[in-house]
Amino acid sequence: MAESFYKSLDIGKDVVSTRTLLHEAIPLTGTIISGTYGVANIKSYAHGMFQSVYDYPYLSSSANYIFDITTGVGANSAIHASVNASGQKSKKLNIYNQMAQVLMGYDHLGAIQRFDEDGDILAGGNKLDNVIFLNFSRLLTKDEIKKGTFSLKLGANAAYATPMTKLLEITDASGSSGFLVNSPVGEYGILFAKQSTGNPLAATNVKCGLLFYQAGICALTSSVLQQLLTTPVSASATGTATFSDLLTGSTIDTFANSFRHRINNLQFNNTVELNSSVYFCRVNHNEYNYSTNPTYLSGSKIRVKTQTSDLPVSYITTVGLYNDNNELLATAKLSEPLKKSSDTEFTIRVRLDY
């Protein structure tokens, strides 16, 4: 095709690459997690190592997978030895070690690092050995969880039947200004628990876990529903078992069911890193004033002119971006026709996102 159809872009002047961070709010109401669909949106597996939560009964094609719940008990945990046969001891240990090696990495001797309460591994300090993991789907977190936006409200009333009459809130309040970078999977922040309704916590703003932003994983100490409360909560509808009891004597599935029962609200903002190329298509006054549209001519006469001296006019609806071989790589449509004549010039800005 003749070059009169195509105009070359000056790569130095007409093409610009940009990077934009987009954020979406992700609100997950507790009722979806703990009751709206009964257990139809909760998928348990024969291996029993984790439980998946969907936003709709998972057998439906409309369902979206939103996160997994599991728990791990490390070898250094005070309760590790107490975990009995029905408590999936080895699986809880395997989960702990797997998550720790991925999220915390290894020390200089190649040993798996334990989860550290304040992220200051060199200083020692408190370790998190009994951990609840919430692994969010990529659909929700996209490229990462936006720092400083995470909020998880848990029902902390002692009675199992009325968990939400007291609430505590877990946030990464410090995340927007302070976060840690000594994890092999990117940045993470410290989670703090604070009072929300009914003052269930023994102390407020207490460290209770880690939030891995790029990995989209929340690692929460199980103490948050036990030792950190003034009154440990009941984890069983039929008995007086606490979450510690479930860690030692129940399956991961049972533990996850009880934990879901206490999720009141969960929300965060995600982040999408949008890389764009912007192409400035500059149309000069003497360009693109005629059309090859079959309706442009009546016989051979240009319809939009009645005499030679009339300005030629065309109407732009589409921009095509091509490579050197004149292969169409991208198209852009204007929302309405743009009138082009020899007394007008335009720069049409076409943005392609990757």
Add this chain to the structure above:
Amino acid sequence: MGFLDNSGDIILDAVLTDHGRKLLAKGDGSFQITKFALADDEINYTLYNNAHPSGSAYYDIEILQTPVLEAFTDNAGSLKTKLISYNSMNLLYLPVIKLNQQTVATKFHTSGSFIVAVDAETEGTTNNNNQFAVGYNGTNPVQGVIFGETLTDGSHIRLDQGIDSSEITARETLDPDLIEDTYIIQIDNRLGKIATTNGDMVPEDYIDDDNIAFYTVDIGLVSQITDDSNSSKEAIEGPRGTRLEFKIAASINLSTSTFLFTKLGGESVLEGKNVRHIDSIVRVTGMKTGYSVDIPVRFVKSKLS
């Protein structure tokens, strides 16, 4: 595709085409945008009313209200009618490409399209016409039937280029910038291929992901129109440029199998014979002016049983 919201500011809806995604996935650097083109695919210029009673500001009011479709990702379905730049702003006439049907050998079949007989049985022969053939009427080739297997005898397609207006005499010389010396022919490669009027096959440039073969043709198929008279054999009334003549060869699939006829076509009666048929379009575009013509073509195969 839906329409774009045109209630507010002008927005741009941009997408990669299927071919663009393919090149991007290759990762070999072939995805490199270096140029752009503009098109007016949705515009119907017959809506331009230069006799509007409210004045010139209203001439194009209906055109400007045209709703625009969302972008297609099919690279073959976009930018069908491009905008073009000419140095002169004083052009009042532009050349067209027009089927020349002034002779029996280049006329449509009476059914309103060119017929491509895809095998020798369907073509028939002068001396030994069989009961299934549609190519001959007695000893004469049937008007508008192209012999797609043997490429002998029969019709061919002829297009003339120039300014088709009685307001300019044919004796005027066409501006060299407006004379086409090269054309692009697009044809569904599953159905047919392009051949010269002598029956020599023309090599295609490439076949795209929608099975459309592209042929760039010039000398051999293109010749200058030298007749500047008012001859009834000419299709262009005004100054004339070039002529493109070619035949269509049936693909081997169509010649030897009924599979595509079953899948893409139907059955009908042609010249009193039962045939299988597939309707298609051959597009011819001028390289210089971008003017294009869609030629209706029906591929037919006799029902031997």
